[in-house]
Amino acid sequence: xxxxxxxxxxxxxxxxxxxxxxxxxxxxxxxxxFPDFSPDPVLLELVNQAMHAGHNQYPAMAGxxxxxxRIGEKIFSLYGHRYDESSEITVTSGATEALMSSxxxxxxxxxxxxxxxxxxxxxxxxxxxxxxxxxxxxxxxPSASKPSYSVDWQRVEAAITKRTRMLVxxxxxxxxxxxxSEADLDALETLVEKHGILLLCDEVYEHITFDGRKHLSAxxxxxxxxxxxxxxxxxxxxxxxxxxxxxxxxxAAIMAEIRKVHQFTVFTVSSPFQMALAQYVxxxxxxxxxxxxxxxxxxxxxxxxxxTSFRPLPSEGxxxxxxxxxxVSSLSELEFARWLTLEHGVTAIxxxxxxxxxxxxxxxxxxxxxxxxxxxxxxxxxxxxxxRI
Ligand code: PMP
Ligand code: GLN
Numbered sequence: 516x517x518x519x520x521x522x523x524x525x526x527x528x529x530x531x532x533x534x535x536x537x538x539x540x541x542x543x544x545x546x547x548x549f550p551d552f553s554p555d556p557v558l559l560e561l562v563n564q565a566m567h568a569g570h571n572q573y574p575a576m577a578g579x580x581x582x583x584x585r586i587g588e589k590i591f592s593l594y595g596h597r598y599d600e601s602s603e604i605t606v607t608s609g610a611t612e613a614l615m616s617s618x619x620x621x622x623x624x625x626x627x628x629x630x631x632x633x634x635x636x637x638x639x640x641x642x643x644x645x646x647x648x649x650x651x652x653x654x655x656x657p658s659a660s661k662p663s664y665s666v667d668w669q670r671v672e673a674a675i676t677k678r679t680r681m682l683v684x685x686x687x688x689x690x691x692x693x694x695x696s697e698a699d700l701d702a703l704e705t706l707v708e709k710h711g712i713l714l715l716c717d718e719v720y721e722h723i724t725f726d727g728r729k730h731l732s733a734x735x736x737x738x739x740x741x742x743x744x745x746x747x748x749x750x751x752x753x754x755x756x757x758x759x760x761x762x763x764x765x766x767a768a769i770m771a772e773i774r775k776v777h778q779f780t781v782f783t784v785s786s787p788f789q790m791a792l793a794q795y796v797x798x799x800x801x802x803x804x805x806x807x808x809x810x811x812x813x814x815x816x817x818x819x820x821x822x823t824s825f826r827p828l829p830s831e832g833x834x835x836x837x838x839x840x841x842x843v844s845s846l847s848e849l850e851f852a853r854w855l856t857l858e859h860g861v862t863a864i865x866x867x868x869x870x871x872x873x874x875x876x877x878x879x880x881x882x883x884x885x886x887x888x889x890x891x892x893x894x895x896x897x898x899x900x901x902x903r904i
Contacts, residue, residue, distance in 0.1 A: 631685075668703070724832040745764045752801070838863075838883055
């Protein structure tokens with residue numbers, strides 16, 4: 516019997532490809548989004564203690580109760596919505612598993628799911644595995660009059676049909692760095708009330724917003740919270756992307772369906788990490804100080820790029836910024852990213868990789884994504900190399 520792929524269009528993801536290319540060519544890697552600094556030693560010690568205290572067997576399927584309770588308290592204090600930890604919060608193997616379990620649980624074959632382009636790479640394969648039909652709505656790309664990407668909610672609404680089950684949202688947004696405003700939430704409330712669709716809200720960069728902006732979670736509006744699965748990850752917040760611990764929240768009815776998938780994909784998540792995080796999350800300082808920590812790095816990279824032939828775009832959140840290289844080259848974004856690694860020793864991600872048709876001209880705007888979750892010396896080395904171009 517011949518093997519027919521469930522995901523014929525999926526290859527190795529761009530982050531893995533570019534990290535490997537960076538390694539092969541000894542390039543400074545500002546591509547894949549991961550911090551190159553260490554987590555808080557206090558958190559590492561808590562994991563050690565948890566292991567020695569005997570937390571090494573299967574924890575509860577939905578997550579260690581103390582951690583779920585802390586997550587619930589944190590969300591209430593930040594966004595004013597009280598999720599019940601026993602039925603409305605599940606600890607997952609990173610945001611990735613939360614996203615995939617939600618899609619598999621909530622999307623039925625033939626359902627349409629709206630995704631806003633550019634988009635994070637797993638949404639479309641996740642929708643397809645569930646048998647759903649991705650419907651892609653493009654953001655407005657940056658222009659001379661408006662230097663950032665923006666979402667046109669009317670265009671999103673125009674894509675809604677009777678078969679639309681869900682809208683996927685990701686703010687603060689990877690890769691563009693844009694965040695939602697209160698007016699965006701108003702527009703979303705109107706959409707949700709009018710059309711009754713579900714929201715899948717990927718909020719993994721919730722604690723990284725700049726210039727005094729507050730993250731506006733779907734959990735902060737009762738109308739949205741009723742229809743939303745809100746997803747976050749400790750990876751981004753505590754510099755522990757390799758631990759793969761995240762969580763999702765939703766109404767009990769929605770969560771019951773997500774847990775059915777969760778229990779048969781991973782069943783549960785590593786117990787010593789959960790025990791450690793249950794204690795660590797109680798202290799708000801690490802996440803309340805994170806925006807300032809990253810804002811300094813954003814400013815440093817952005818102001819130094821201004822002195823080069825690259826033009827940085829504004830970044831309102833996340834640990835990414837986009838840079839326009841049109842003064843340097845007219846290569847496509849993927850070709851340019853390869854050239855930059857091979858010829859100049861700096862690795863970036865082509866923004867076109869976040870498009871449905873990466874090679875199409877409409878998906879190429881002369882932009883690369885740079886990750887500034889890096890030590891000063893890493894950023895300095897990259898800036899020095901970029902300045903020579
Ligand atoms: N969503 C977005 C937008 C991301 O950028 C990432 C990871 N960088 C994830 C989800 C996955 O998060 P995790 O590593 O916790 O699975
Ligand atoms: N989310 C990270 C990024 O955008 C990468 C995660 C991954 O490699 N799958 O760079």
